[in-house]
Amino acid sequence: MTAVAQTQRETGLTGNSAxxxxxxxxxxxxCPAYPITPSTSVIEEFSSYVADGKVETELIPTESExxxxxxxxxxxxxxxxxxxxxxxxxxxxxxxxxxxxxxxxLPIILTDVNRALSAPINIHCDHSDTMGARxxxxxxxxxxxxxxxYDNLIMAVRIAEDKRVQLPIMVCLDGFITSHAIENxxxxxxxxxxxxxxxxxxxxxxxxVENPATFGAMTLPYAYMPLKKQQSDAMTASKPVxxxxxxxxxxxxxxxxxxxxEYKLDDAEVAIVVLNSSAGTVKxxxxxxxxxxxxxxxxxxRLYRPFPHAEIAKALSGKKxxxxxxxxxxxxxxxxxxxxxxxxxxxxxxxxxxxxDRIYGLGGADFRVNDALGVFxxxxxxxxxxxxxELIKYLTV
Amino acid sequence: xxxxxxxxMLDAKDLPLGGVLPDAGSAEEYExxxxxxxxxxxxxxxxxxxxxxxxxxxxSAIYVEDDKIAGYDLDHCKGCxxxxxxxxxxxxxxxxxxxxx
Ligand code: SF4
Ligand code: SF4
Numbered sequence: 001m002t003a004v005a006q007t008q009r010e011t012g013l014t015g016n017s018a019x020x021x022x023x024x025x026x027x028x029x030x031c032p033a034y035p036i037t038p039s040t041s042v043i044e045e046f047s048s049y050v051a052d053g054k055v056e057t058e059l060i061p062t063e064s065e066x067x068x069x070x071x072x073x074x075x076x077x078x079x080x081x082x083x084x085x086x087x088x089x090x091x092x093x094x095x096x097x098x099x100x101x102x103x104x105x106l107p108i109i110l111t112d113v114n115r116a117l118s119a120p121i122n123i124h125c126d127h128s129d130t131m132g133a134r135x136x137x138x139x140x141x142x143x144x145x146x147x148x149x150y151d152n153l154i155m156a157v158r159i160a161e162d163k164r165v166q167l168p169i170m171v172c173l174d175g176f177i178t179s180h181a182i183e184n185x186x187x188x189x190x191x192x193x194x195x196x197x198x199x200x201x202x203x204x205x206x207x208x209v210e211n212p213a214t215f216g217a218m219t220l221p222y223a224y225m226p227l228k229k230q231q232s233d234a235m236t237a238s239k240p241v242x243x244x245x246x247x248x249x250x251x252x253x254x255x256x257x258x259x260x261x262e263y264k265l266d267d268a269e270v271a272i273v274v275l276n277s278s279a280g281t282v283k284x285x286x287x288x289x290x291x292x293x294x295x296x297x298x299x300x301x302r303l304y305r306p307f308p309h310a311e312i313a314k315a316l317s318g319k320k321x322x323x324x325x326x327x328x329x330x331x332x333x334x335x336x337x338x339x340x341x342x343x344x345x346x347x348x349x350x351x352x353x354x355x356x357d358r359i360y361g362l363g364g365a366d367f368r369v370n371d372a373l374g375v376f377x378x379x380x381x382x383x384x385x386x387x388x389x390e391l392i393k394y395l396t397v
Numbered sequence: 398x399x400x401x402x403x404x405x406m407l408d409a410k411d412l413p414l415g416g417v418l419p420d421a422g423s424a425e426e427y428e429x430x431x432x433x434x435x436x437x438x439x440x441x442x443x444x445x446x447x448x449x450x451x452x453x454x455x456x457s458a459i460y461v462e463d464d465k466i467a468g469y470d471l472d473h474c475k476g477c478x479x480x481x482x483x484x485x486x487x488x489x490x491x492x493x494x495x496x497x498x
Contacts, residue, residue, distance in 0.1 A: 105415030166414060204417050212421030219416055226409035227416050233409070 009187040015143075015178040018150040018185055019085065019111050019171075020045035024054055025193035026157055028109070029080035029200075032060040032071035036090035037123045038175040039113035043085055065090040069097035069108075076106035077215045079205025081157070084108070087175060088115035088129045095133070101168045102137025103231065104216060107160035107200075108168040110138075111153060114276065114327075115175040116363040124364020125175040127275065131328040131337045137231060139169040139238055140305040142275045144261075146183040149173040151255060152302070154188070157197040158245045165238040167231070174277040176364065188253060196252055235306045242303050259308040261300040262315055264290060268297030270379040271316065271353075273342060274325040275301060278360070278367050282325070285372035296376055304338075309345035316346060319353040321382040323375050325395075327361045335359070335392040354382050360395040371396055429456075433476035435493040437469060443490035450480035450491065 013021065019042045023031070031050075035043040050059045058075075062068040065086055076082045086094065091112055101108050112130050116122040130140060141156060143149035152171045160169040173179060188196075204213045219227060239259065246257040263283050265271055272282045279300040289296045299315055301308065316322055324343075326336020334340060339357035346352040358375055361367045375395070382388055413419055444466055451459045451466065458474035460467040481491040 103415065104417075203414070204419070211419075214418035214421055214423050217416055217418050217423070220404065222404050222406045223412060223416065226407050226412055229409040230412060230414070 009189065011185060011187065012182045013146055013185050014041070014180050014182050015146045015149050015173050016041040016113065016180065017045060018146045018187075019153055019173075020049070021187065022150050022153045022193070023083055024049040025188070025190045026081075026083065026154065026197055027055045027194070028057050028083040030058045030060065030072070030075035030082045031084055032062055032068040032075065032082070033084050034062050034065045034068045034086070034090065036065070036087050038115055038125075038179045039085045039087040039090070039111065041179075042111060042113070065093040066097060069094035069101065072108050073097055073101050073104065073106060074206075076101070076108050077104060077205070078207045079200075079202050081161075081200040082106075082108045083110070085111040085113065087113045088117055088123075091129045091133060092117060095136070098133055098136040098138060098168075100216075103227075105166045105231070105234070106168060107166055109153070109156050109160055110168065110170045111149075112170050112172050113175045113179045114172055122363040123175070125177050125277075125327070126362045126364065127172070127327040128329075128362075130170060130172045131330075133170070134305055134337060137167065137235065138305065139165075139167055139235075139242075140303070141169065141171050141242075142300075142302055142304055143171060143173040143178065144277055144279045144300060146173075146178060146181075147185045147255070148257075148302075149178060150185060150187070151249065151253065151257065154193055154196060155242075155245050155249050155257070158248075159238065159242055161200055162238075162241045162245070163203075165234055165241050167234055167238060172276065177277045186253075192252060196249070239303070239306050239308060257302060259301070259303040259311050260315060261302060263298040263300065265297035265299055265315060267295055269295040269319060270321045270376065270383055271297045271299055271319050272323050272325060272372065272375060272379075273299045273301070273312075273316075273338065275304065275327065275338065278325065278327070278372075281367055281369055282372045284369045285376060288369070288373065289376055294376070294380075296379075301338075307341055307345070309341070312342055313345045313349050313352075316342070316353055317349045318351045321379040322353045322355045323379055324355065324357050325367075325375070326357060326359050329359050329362070339392070354386070354388055356382065356388055356390070357392045358395045359393070365396060367396070428472040430458075430470075430472045430474055433471075433474060434496055435476035435478055436471070436496050437474065437476070437478070437480055438492045438494055439466065439469065440490045440492075441466070443488055445485070445488055445490075447485065447488075449483045449485070453479050453483045455479060
């Protein structure tokens with residue numbers, strides 16, 4: 001898109017433009033896609049790069065997201081670097097193929113612009129789409145800002161294709177809030193991105209006629225179970241790889257990314273855990289309360305799959321009261337997915353805090369600084385009394 | 398292809414990543430006759446070489462040489478009994494018998 005083509009490297013871009021720009025710089029071999037709100041403009045802008053000859057990518061417009069991910073599986077097994085983007089129902093329609101991509105160890109790179117799942121139909125932000133895919137064997141990186149989404153996508157290529165990992169990866173950013181808002185961003189040069197991501201060289205590929213192999217073969221229990229163990233081990237092994245690649249990326253960009261971001265957390269007594277764009281809102285509330293001398297902090301997981309359980313437990317150990325903010329409900333009668341994961345991670349910690357879950361922002365419902373301040377008020381009460389009145393609650397409803 | 402006739406659990410580190418088999422076209426080596434409960438017993442004395450069984454066998458498990466039935470591929474025959482069923486009533490050259498184990 002010309003708007004992007006004319007920008008300088010220190011510029012302002014929407015999340016979707018930044019993702020499309022990163023995809024242009026990465027120049028993947030294949031991009032099978034079926035656009036869906038709010039991720040549409042990623043593919044729209046990327047298709048302009050294809051049309052303008054800025055990339056050599058084979059863009060495959062499919063008839064559905066199921067077909068998009070099926071084409072992605074085929075192309076990746078053939079040996080291609082595959083990238084695509086989707087949202088909500090689109091990710092849901094890819095479901096069957098998500099598990100096939102991870103089980104076949106295909107390092108497909110997908111951007112999910114977070115949007116609420118129907119019904120009722122709603123096009124606005126929440127995390128029910130990618131939270132539903134949290135156990136599909138894909139790595140998941142969450143992004144607070146446009147800059148983080150851009151950086152995460154570039155790092156995602158290296159993480160997924162690393163020989164110790166070889167698993168598909170999703171980069172998540174908040175629909176409309178991050179995807180359509182223009183923020184300041186510092187872009188890398190295309191040469192730098194190209195140098196960083198390098199060439200994709202799979203060990204076996206359908207198009208490798210020198211060494212033909214069989215892909216997607218039937219397995220009986222004696223092979224299925226050890227293959228699942230192999231996949232699970234790779235998921236565990238990917239955690240240090242995410243850190244290693246972030247360290248390498250920091251040398252290139254000057255921007256540091258951990259598995260988690262701790263905000264004024266060190267000496268905090270109460271804290272909020274939150275993913276994606278609302279972390280910015282919470283940080284604002286932290287600043288307000290810190291100015292009043294209150295010991296508050298925030299924790300923002302960047303990596304959610306594999307789940308950095310030990311790092312999260314360490315970061316929250318010794319706090320008095322913690323609230324997990326979930327932008328999705330598991331509909332299991334026990335709160336949101338981030339809550340159950342974090343509560344479980346803290347179970348064996350002798351100094352575990354009291355912990356509550358607050359479901360917020362479903363279907364794009366506003367979450368304001370005042371709402372975050374209200375959560376801190378609840379936490380102060382928990383801290384004071386040592387009692388949790390309401391373990392799980394919907395906020396602002 | 399990973400051979401594992403006794404169906405014991407394999408070790409994760411011996412398996413190719415993502416179950417990719419390093420040989421192409423390995424389905425040919427997969428012997429499926431082990432599922433069989435009934436075995437076709439063929440009587441060449443009665444057979445009139447009409448080849449109906451050969452045409453109808455869903456597993457292509459019947460060998461033909463010089464237009465005559467030459468035997469069975471028991472590594473792939475599933476014991477479905479279609480061959481015995483289609484053999485003409487007046488001929489009945491195939492009898493299905495229980496496999497011993
Ligand atoms: S029993 Fe079935 S599989 Fe076996 S030879 Fe006869 S028709 Fe073929
Ligand atoms: S159907 Fe019966 S008679 Fe005909 S070829 Fe087969 S065994 Fe022989």
